[in-house]
Amino acid sequence: MNLEIPKKFSPIVHQARQVAQEVFRPISRKYDRAEHAYPKELDMFASIMDGMNEGAPDGGAGAGKLARSGGNGNDGNRNGTNMKTVLGLTELCWGDVGLALSIPRQGLGNSAIAAVANEEQLNRLGDTWAAMAITEPGAGSDSAAIRTTxxxxxDHYIINGEKIYVTAGERANAVVVWASLDRNKGRAAIKSFVVEKGTPGMTVERLEKKLGIRASDTAAIRFENCRVPKENLLGDPEISVDKGFAGAMQTFDNTRPVVAGMAIGVARAALERTREIVERAGIDLSYQPQTWTQSAVTRELHLLEAELEAARLLTLRAAWMADNGLPNSKEASMAKAKAGRVGNAITLRCVELCGSLGYGETELLEKWARDSKILDIFEGTQQIQLLIIARRLLGKSSAELK
Structure with a gap:
C-alpha cells in the first residue's frame, strides 16, 4: 500500500477543498441556525460534483462495488471510485458535514445502488439522488431486525412499514428502502428497493430536529401499500441463506470508509483551527522539543494528531481494498470505529482546549463538535463496529457472537 495520495486525484482534492473553503464555510453557521432550510447555494455546485464523479457508476457519497472495482488484488494496484470518494468527502467535511450531505445527487443511497445493482439498474438509476432508509423505531443497530415488508x-412489490433517520429523505429523488420478503426467513429475506419520490403510499411524516448536521434534512417516512416495480429490487430477488443478507450488507463495506473520511475531515478542521488559536496565544507547537519539556497543550495536540493520522491510514486502506476487489468488511469497520471515535474525541477536546472561544458561536469549533457525533453513530454505531471486527477476527457468525 502506497501511503501517498495518488497524483490523479490531486485536482479532485483541490476542487473539493475550494468548495469547502469558499462555499461551505461562509454559509455553515447560516444553515446550522436555519434547520431544514434547503441550502440553495449548493445547486450550482451540484454540477461541479457531477464533474468530479464523471465516469463513476455512483454518486459522490457512494463508493464503487468491490467486484466491479477490479479483480482479486493481484492484477496491479488500482485507485478508483472508493478512494476518490473518500478523499473528496474528507475535504468537503473539512468545510461542513451537513452541507456535504445536502449536495444534490450525492446521497448515501447511491452507495447501495453501486454496491448491489445490476448493469441495467446502474444505467437507469445511476444519476438518481437516492437516500438510504434502513433504521426503524424498533430496529436501530440490528439491521436484521427490520420489520418493513x-x-x-x-409485476410489483407492495411495501409496508416505517423508516426513521433517513438522511436527505425529503429532498432526494428516491429512497433505497430495506424490507423483508418473508419475515419468517430472517435476515436472508432482507432486500433493498429503490422507491422513487412521489410513489403513492410513501409519505414523509416529519423532519427531525437534531444536535448536529442541521443543514441536512433527516426524515421519518411511512410506507403504506406502496407499490414498487419489480425491476427496482436491487440485486438477486431469490432468498438465499448464504448470500441474501450479505448482498445488502455489502453496502456498509462501501459506505463505512466514506463516513470515516467524513469524520477525519471535520476532526482535521477542528485541529487546524485549534492550532491557530493556541499559536496566536504564544504557545510553541513545534515538534522538536522533547515531550517532557513541552506544555500540556502541545503534548495534547500532538497526541490528537497521531490518533487522527492512524484513523486516516485505516480509512485509506479500507478504500484501497475495495478498489482492488479485496473483501474489506473487517477493515471498513475498523476504519469507521477508529475514525468515528477519534473524530468525536478530537472535536470535543478542541472545544475544551480553546475555552470560551471553543464554546461560543464566534468560532465553528462548537458546531464541529456537534456535527461529529453523528459520524460515530450512523452507518453502524461504535459498539456494532467492534462486534463486527470481533466476529471477523474470531471467525464467528452473528448467531455465535452477539
Missing amino acids: ATESG
Whole structure:
C-alpha cells in the first residue's frame, strides 16, 4: 500500500477543498441556525460534483462495488471510485458535514445502488439522488431486525412499514428502502428497493430536529401499500441463506470508509483551527522539543494528531481494498470505529482546549463538535463496529457472537 495520495486525484482534492473553503464555510453557521432550510447555494455546485464523479457508476457519497472495482488484488494496484470518494468527502467535511450531505445527487443511497445493482439498474438509476432508509423505531443497530415488508404482487412489490433517520429523505429523488420478503426467513429475506419520490403510499411524516448536521434534512417516512416495480429490487430477488443478507450488507463495506473520511475531515478542521488559536496565544507547537519539556497543550495536540493520522491510514486502506476487489468488511469497520471515535474525541477536546472561544458561536469549533457525533453513530454505531471486527477476527457468525 502506497501511503501517498495518488497524483490523479490531486485536482479532485483541490476542487473539493475550494468548495469547502469558499462555499461551505461562509454559509455553515447560516444553515446550522436555519434547520431544514434547503441550502440553495449548493445547486450550482451540484454540477461541479457531477464533474468530479464523471465516469463513476455512483454518486459522490457512494463508493464503487468491490467486484466491479477490479479483480482479486493481484492484477496491479488500482485507485478508483472508493478512494476518490473518500478523499473528496474528507475535504468537503473539512468545510461542513451537513452541507456535504445536502449536495444534490450525492446521497448515501447511491452507495447501495453501486454496491448491489445490476448493469441495467446502474444505467437507469445511476444519476438518481437516492437516500438510504434502513433504521426503524424498533430496529436501530440490528439491521436484521427490520420489520418493513415487501410482498410480491404481480409485476410489483407492495411495501409496508416505517423508516426513521433517513438522511436527505425529503429532498432526494428516491429512497433505497430495506424490507423483508418473508419475515419468517430472517435476515436472508432482507432486500433493498429503490422507491422513487412521489410513489403513492410513501409519505414523509416529519423532519427531525437534531444536535448536529442541521443543514441536512433527516426524515421519518411511512410506507403504506406502496407499490414498487419489480425491476427496482436491487440485486438477486431469490432468498438465499448464504448470500441474501450479505448482498445488502455489502453496502456498509462501501459506505463505512466514506463516513470515516467524513469524520477525519471535520476532526482535521477542528485541529487546524485549534492550532491557530493556541499559536496566536504564544504557545510553541513545534515538534522538536522533547515531550517532557513541552506544555500540556502541545503534548495534547500532538497526541490528537497521531490518533487522527492512524484513523486516516485505516480509512485509506479500507478504500484501497475495495478498489482492488479485496473483501474489506473487517477493515471498513475498523476504519469507521477508529475514525468515528477519534473524530468525536478530537472535536470535543478542541472545544475544551480553546475555552470560551471553543464554546461560543464566534468560532465553528462548537458546531464541529456537534456535527461529529453523528459520524460515530450512523452507518453502524461504535459498539456494532467492534462486534463486527470481533466476529471477523474470531471467525464467528452473528448467531455465535452477539
